[in-house]
Amino acid sequence: MRRTLTPAAVGPDFVAFWSERRICLLATTAADGTPHVVAVGVTVDVEAGVARVLARSGSQKVRNVLRHGDGGARVAVTGVDGPRWSTLQGTGVIRTEPDVITDGMRRYAVRYERMPTPHPERVVLEIAVDRILGSMQ
Numbered sequence: 001m002r003r004t005l006t007p008a009a010v011g012p013d014f015v016a017f018w019s020e021r022r023i024c025l026l027a028t029t030a031a032d033g034t035p036h037v038v039a040v041g042v043t044v045d046v047e048a049g050v051a052r053v054l055a056r057s058g059s060q061k062v063r064n065v066l067r068h069g070d071g072g073a074r075v076a077v078t079g080v081d082g083p084r085w086s087t088l089q090g091t092g093v094i095r096t097e098p099d100v101i102t103d104g105m106r107r108y109a110v111r112y113e114r115m116p117t118p119h120p121e122r123v124v125l126e127i128a129v130d131r132i133l134g135s136m137q
Helices: 012-017 060-066 098-112
Strands: 024-029 035-040 043-045 050-056 073-081 084-095 122-135
Touching (some): 024 060, 035 050, 043 098, 060 122, 073 122, 084 098, 098 122
Antiparallel strands (some): 043 050, 084 122
16 A cells, blocks of 8 residues: 555654655666666655755756656655665656745755755755655664
8 A cells, every 4th residue: 555645644753754864865767767866865845745855957866857758757765764764756846946946945954954055056856755665663
């Protein structure tokens, strides 16, 4: 059974895990079909059912998502802390609206305790989470 990212589907341990400061891994698919996995900062908005990754418009991860068109691409983000881990899978789209970027930067600053450096190529990879995997043991 798939669990989606909704307040009813996750508990306080999940929320705490995705609020703690840690570097995560983002997986996208390269043009040749191989996995492209990079370290990223991720914020999770349980109420909206999305995860967000700040990126630069010319990065490989952004190009991998854009290659799939307006409908986005299947992506996954994973956080690991010893035996605790969680993977969020979903459809990622690239958002370029200034208010979305500002909100993404604000959320990043809360989780990572520092404001990201402004950059003219900043975009947000927004993931509509439709599957949750993991163990909070």
